[in-house]
Amino acid sequence: MAGSEQRPGGLRIVYAGTPGFAVPALEALADSGHQVVAVFTQPDRPAGRGRKPQPSPVKQFALERGIPVHQPERLDEAARETLAGLTPDLMVVTAYGLILPQAVLDLPRLGCINIHASLLPRWRGAAPIQRAIEAGDAETGVAIMRMEAGLDTGPVLLERRIEIGERETAGELHDRLAALGGNAILDAVDGLATGRVKARAQPESGVTYARKLHKSEADIDWQQSALTIDRRVRAFSPWPVAQTRWQDKQLRVHAARPVMEASGTAGEVLKVDRDGVLVACGEGALRLERVQLPGKRPISGSDFANAGVQPGQRLGNAA
Template sequence: MRLAFMGTPDFAVPGLSELIAAGHEIAAVYTQPPRPAGRGHKLRKSPIHELAESFGLEVRTPENFKSAEDKQAFQALDLDLAVVIAYGLILPKAILESPRLGCINLHGSLLPRWRGAAPVQRAIMAGDTTTGVQLMQMERGLDTGPILLSETVEILETDTSGSLHDKLSHIGANMLPRALAALSRDGLVPTTQATDGVTYAEKITPEEARIDWRQPAAMLDCHIRGLSPFPGAWFDLTDSDGKSVRCKALMSQAHDRMSAQKPGTIIEADTRLIVACGEGAVSLKKLQRSGKSVQAVDEFLRGFPLSPGQMLA
């Protein structure tokens, strides 16, 4: 097929790689424009931008599709299909209807649950035990189109949003060649999404990343793993000089140890770091102090000793 690929972050990289390997003609790759990043705020190209350039593909980076010029340039590609994975722009009707077979989107949840921007994080944060990846025929609503192909994935108690992200992106990428082959012979039957069970995966805000020790341990564990590695669930602790230090918890496990101590109180801090919650306790496995690298908890405690009874804020 003659395709346009539209995507931006790492999640989209395996999908573009699979389409190239399958021999499809990629007429153009659309991605978000380079953005300032890092301490020097230098412009950084997206992962898809870099991959596309490495294969010598044409890369286009419109800020949006409001201009007639951008719409006409897309329509002039004379496409069979556009494949969209985490592109980051809302596509207008003129774009959605331009390719012969329309536009399909690879989404990291089992719709209609977790429509929107952060489905992987929200699934773990909510304590879901299953999720999946789906190919959807795009329409003007937010992730409302009919489903073309699905794969269900178990969410493990050891999964973080990072590990689940990688699983879903590779499973989804492997679906693409099969789906496109079936589409070319009208072999996929669209299934309308259910009207009940709709939830929205809103973007993660900095405020909600802060750990609230008053939550039950099981909920807090999901919160920590759902925000790992980015942006990272965080709390404050006090160093030996009495200064407040920001710390991220990047891996945890709900602990069956019960405690009558106030939420946020350290119960154990030798080779393990166990903290009282509103119900039960949580064992913190990986930590990262501000400006430092990620450390396993025993290594962290050797360099930053903590004591039972100390409070985490």
Template sequence: MTLRIIFMGTPDFSVPTLKALAEAGHEILAVYTQPPRPAGRRGLELKPSAVQREAERLGIAVRCPASLKTLAEQEAFASLRADVAVVVAYGLLLPRAILEAPRLGCFNGHASLLPRWRGAAPIHRAIMAGDEATGVMVMKMEEGLDTGPVAASTRIPIGPDMTTGELHDRLSERGAVMMVEAMAELERGWLVLTPQSETGVTYAKKIDKAETRIDWSLPAEDVHNRIRGLSPFPGAWCEFAAGAKTERLKLLRSKVSDGEGAPGTLLDDQLTIACGSQAVRLVEVQRAGGRAVEAQEFLRGAKLTAGDKMS
């Protein structure tokens, strides 16, 4: 026996779950994903989502509504007569009519240990906050923001230098396995749902552009967490003097280091930069229009010396 599933997701994070459900033998009736976005240097091309590309590879019908609030879209969704909808980083709110349409409800794969980090950017926020662990959960969806009862969870440690990109991949793969396991239990009628705690609720709001510029007056630990929490996307950054002009530098990897000086001052030939307390040594950076390189390769081209300022 297999389930009739509607899959709803958009970015790379969602793809392993779609693949795993298909490989488990479930009938994927349709894939819902966000519409193709402008791409290319002039924004004239339309780039389909990672989920759309995978669905097309698997031969699954794709739907890309801009909203699910219209009666026509809700009727089209209900007409699929799904047993369940599986939602992983879809990016659109599901109205009550959508939540109630599948026979067994809608289940979400969420990248945090709920109720901590409900919302849009749980992976970034966990690292930026300096959390030592996070996880992935499968929950049955309600109208509230990530408030539904939990069906399964896994705790994953966050290493002191782990980036959002690295954690993203671990959570994505583990979440796919958990969702397949949860759907197997749901199919057999064995799935147990546990209400979320009412304490410890935090919200993972979207990353604002204003957060991406590094403030060197912060303690080194906070600067380091900001750098790795925004790596590789959207990327923390600072500026430095490149001859007569100022150039932006994307910061991808760092380590907390000893050292002191005026915040933003380059302390040595290892790309160690003073913070409000202690210092951060940059390990991997990327110049505008260039590729990611290790600190020493960047310094050979940038010709910075101790005492220079990063702003």
């Protein structure tokens, strides 16, 4: 990456983002030779036990850096007038949470670009990090693309690839991709400023959609293979967290490991020892390494083994 003394200066950038994933890229732009003239982010939302309105991570960072913040509920005419008054050269969008109408896409001189957490056209949509792990993908990355009216269909300016770790969770991969996006965005912005980066159309083949996560997906189906369940446990960490039933109680599974040499009736507890609790799957078995009972803190699989679980018991709806 070019040093800041070589970076084309003077680009007026409006940044639109909301969650923690969007902070590294904003920080990189704020520390560059470009000018972040304003941040657009979601309105404060109730959070925590007190359900008090809380600022988004992007808003918190912007306020710390003295960057003006705008929080429209919708990108209506008033919001578009505010944006036009900022006379941006470029708008950078990362997990903003609002769809940009064509009038907004057309407003900046250099258009709008988006940091997306997958290698497009694979995993367009809301949950690309989780779906990549769930599908067993070997690699993923970030794509920086020009935005257009379609869902993640715009031409790609550049991409950065990384391997997905064999035991990596969605939370861990999220943090690595956020940092990767923060590094890549400067190359993309500099390339746009100089005309060095040219967008390429996405291939028409290989399109997949990463549908939004729902809590209903968290229930473990012990008829599935241990490899499939393991991927889902990792994909659903830290949310919504895979879960099953044990003695009519909800049991959340935070971490597990497949053991393909073992077998038994799906959902049956095969073994209980210091390594954890081994549960049979449709193919192979799953060792529960970190679990949580209602109202309790997460505990290790070995501690769960001492909590009364016994070989021959069943997990799941038949428990």
